[in-house]
Amino acid sequence: MKTAVYSFHKFEKPYFEPFKAGDHALHFFNLALSIETAAISAGFEAVSLFVSDDASAPVLEILYKQGVRFIALRSAGYNNVDLHKAKQLGIRVARVPAYSPYSVAEHTIALMLALNRKLIRAHYRIMEQNFSLDGLTGFDMNGKTVGIIGTGQIGTVTARILHGFGCRLLAFDKNENEEIKQKYLVTYTDFESLCKQSDILTLHLPLNEQTKHLINQSSIANMKQGVMLINTSRGGLVNTNDVVQSLKSEHIGYFGMDVYEEEAGLFFEDHSEDILQDDTIARLMTFKNVLITSHQGFLTETSLQNIAKTTLYNLDCFEQKLISVNEIQ
Incomplete structure (x- = not known):
């Protein structure tokens, strides 16, 4: 089956290239799917899309x-697909629901530690032969209260890791996970209480009408002075302009983000020769207590292997007129 693979990246090549001449006749394009590039799909029964x-x-x-x-x-995410329209047209959609919860959870912890211990600043100082320790003081993770917002697979792994640090763990989710309550001593509470008590907040929720801009001026006002906020989930969970204002007032003490509400057309591309047009992220980049990565939380060998295998499985199911367990109904 001929399949047009849009937004194909160099880092995906070792995992998809072996299947290029296989049953699906994969055709790779480094162009993103858009109104301008959709015509490339002529003659293809299936397309594979990136986030x-x-x-x-x-x-x-x-x-x-x-x-x-x-x-x-x-x-895993499918906010970029109009599912209602796809259903109307009879276009079936399948995703990769769980490529590796460890990859994103571990990246979450990496952001916490890098911000806390000011590792990026320390590295650049050393490169300039500045071996001073002034301004690099961090805090012990042990004993800190961490609020985990969303305890699905990634939130659960995050809780497991933080339990090892000796953190006090709070959680907010409409579905309580009994296992993490027992194993990692997680205490579920309401969102407002979690915000008020947490030294660190980490987001692990899907993006929908109920969760959009969950982190905003109002919820930030309930947080501790100097709180650390981490988002490795969905950019739209955070009102970024409100975060900028809270960084300026020093209410938010640290901000780590791997996802951004306006990341389309910005992340996953090299813009080093361009003038940055996004004023919000440009402002974020000026703060020493902000660490930005460009949606790389998933980017591990294990994740890429699982993404390739699951994508091929989903294509196999469609070609064989079967319904994949990963189809979005």
């Missing part, structure tokens, strides 16, 4: 007219 591709209603209309009947997402 940054645009599968909005107008784009889906073009894909359908070109003969596309299946979308194999190479991501």
Whole structure:
């Protein structure tokens, strides 16, 4: 089956190239799917999309007219796909629901530690032969209260790691996980109480109407002075402009983000020769207590192997007229 693979990145190549000449006749394009590039899909029955591709209603209309009947997402998230329109058109959509919860959870901890111990600043000082320790003081993670917002697979692994540090763990989720309550001494509480008590807040929620801009001026006002906020989940969970204002007032003491609400067209690309047009992220980049990574939390060998295997499985199911367990209903 001919499959057009959009937004194909160099880091994916070792994991997908072996299947290029296989049953699915994978054709790789380094272009993102958009209204302008949708016509490339002519003659393909399936397309594979990355998290940054645009599968909005107008784009889906073009894909359908070109003969596309299946979308194999190479991501867990599917906010970039208009599922209602896809269903109307009869285009089936499958995702990779669990490539590796460890990859994102471990990246979450990496952001916490790098911010706390000021590792980036320390590194650049050493490169300039400045071996002074002034301004690099951190804090012990042991004994700190960490609020975990969302205790699905990634939130659960995050709790497991933080339990090893000796942190006091609070959690907020509509579905309580009994295992982590017993194993890692996690205490569930309401969102407001979690914000008020936590020294560190980490987000692990899906993005929907209820969670959009969960972190905003109002919720930040309930947080401790100097709180650390980490987002490795979905950019839209955070009102970034409110975070900027709270960084300026020093209410937020540390901010680590791997995802950004306006990351489309920015993340996953080299803009080193361009003038940055996004004023919000440009402002964030000026803070010494902010650490930004460009949606790389998933980026481990294990994750990429699982993404490739699951994507091929989803394509196999469609070709064999089966329903993949990963199809979004």
